[in-house]
Amino acid sequence: MSGVRVRFAPSPTGDLHVGNIRTALFDWAFARHEGGVFVLRLEDTDQARSTEQSYRGVLDELRWLGLDWDEGPEVGGLYGPYRQSERWDIYREVAAKLHEAGYAYESYSTDAEVRARRAAAGDKTQGYDNFDRELTSAQLSAYQAEGRKPVLRFRMPDEPVVFDDLIRGEVRFEAEHVPDFVLARADGFPLYPLVNPVDDALMRITHVLRGEDLLASTPRQLPLHAALRSLGIADGPLPRFGHLPFVLGEGNAKLSKRAFGGSLASMRADGYLPEGVLNYLALLGWSIGGDRELFTPQEMAAAFTLDKVSRNPAHFDVKKLRVINGIKIRELAPDDFAKRLLPFLVRRGIFASSPTDAQLELLTQAAPLVQERAATLVEAADLLRFLFVVEHHFTIDPAAAAKVLGVPAVPVLDAALAVLEGLPEWTATNIQEVLQAALVETLELKPRVAYGPVRVAVTGSTVSPPLFESMELLGKDRTLGRLRSARAGLGSAPAMG
């Protein structure tokens, strides 16, 4: 154990989005690289927005990704509980101690009063003005007589806060730019500015890697950490902080959860692999070095150092995610691919939820045909639909039919039927051979013209896995049935050309 302790601390207020995942991935990789401990903590103090469903979703999705945590919910650890909603007593006690020791004080000013004071002084600065720091007892009792309830504010030191950001280098905030901040609401409810550093301190976190949006909150947290240590509430060195660049969506907007790929749940539903998601996200703000960009999470962890983390924001690019995901799909062992494809076939109504052995066997045979061409599992599943659909539900895409199943298709289908019906051995090679002879050679059709009507008649689409293999897998009876049915739809043979 290196002593390094890193945490990922999401708020369970919805689906994890790519920014969260990227942070989790970097936290995880850093902890693993350092031989440290990866802690998962759920920041669910906001009861209005936190949900149990989201909480379970976070755990489920991290597991799906394979970002395993050493301490946290459902795993335990020495410093739990790891859900902030189970730590109210701790926060109240710490708040009381801070208050008692003078690190925090009760503040009665309303927002309007602060603004009014600043306006009167011609001061355009925003934010709290530290007015209640040294209230006289007369002022205090006056407020109390009004029935006002105070918030608890942390008393910031009167010196600049300077820290060495793990990613950005030295960052400095002058004292006048960091006003005293609220630790607990008037009703005693502990807030993020208190709870987050307290847990980091109590959980002995040594390295905080988080989003850049939290950079400005660091100068508030450092003095609080120091206070916790001087009071003996925590010990050990102050944590180091590193602020990760944003992941942006279209334009320069932060990626919205609704945008494509915004949430992990949507990526998962769209058939992206954890391997693909992780590898792609690793590229957003980190480089393994040189020209390499394909690697496993384990390889990433082995190579992960903070000096390779980028300081500038990155845009999420679905196209590249697709490419990487496609590569990861191709890298899967065939049976693994088939196994992962199965739930998507079921979800899309292509497979019954309890497929037969014959169907499973067919899937094993058909999967390689789509593994080499699909970018996502959903695409792969859809490409296989024609193979598993029950005959009376088989339909032909109208656009595809309009394109190649017109009158000129009649002789093609007739010729195909003629040679296929008599085919003794139903193999892709044989099918190709007789169709080639009958359509390309005898009818003198270009291959794409010859096979177009056959493909649409058999697969229902102009886009399909390789035709002859598809026909072999479909089987002779079903293939011929579909060809006859398509042929029948075109009426009796015209004299034409």
Add this chain to the structure above:
RNA sequence: GGCCCCGUCGUCUAGAGGCCCAGGACGCCGCCCUCUCAAGGCGGUAGCGCCGGUUCGAAUCCGGUCGGGGCUACCA
């Protein structure tokens, strides 16, 4: 407004003073392969925001400027 962060092809990045008239990947364009779509192969397109300075020499160091972003809650 104040404070803070950031600035290499459209996008993700390599680059830590000469190896760079800037490399890779995605995208895009073209070609090859080809039964469709992909995959694959080959080639092309495109960038150091700007201005000063330091230096024999700067994408790399410094200053300024412009631009983008974040924070500025009794949310997290």
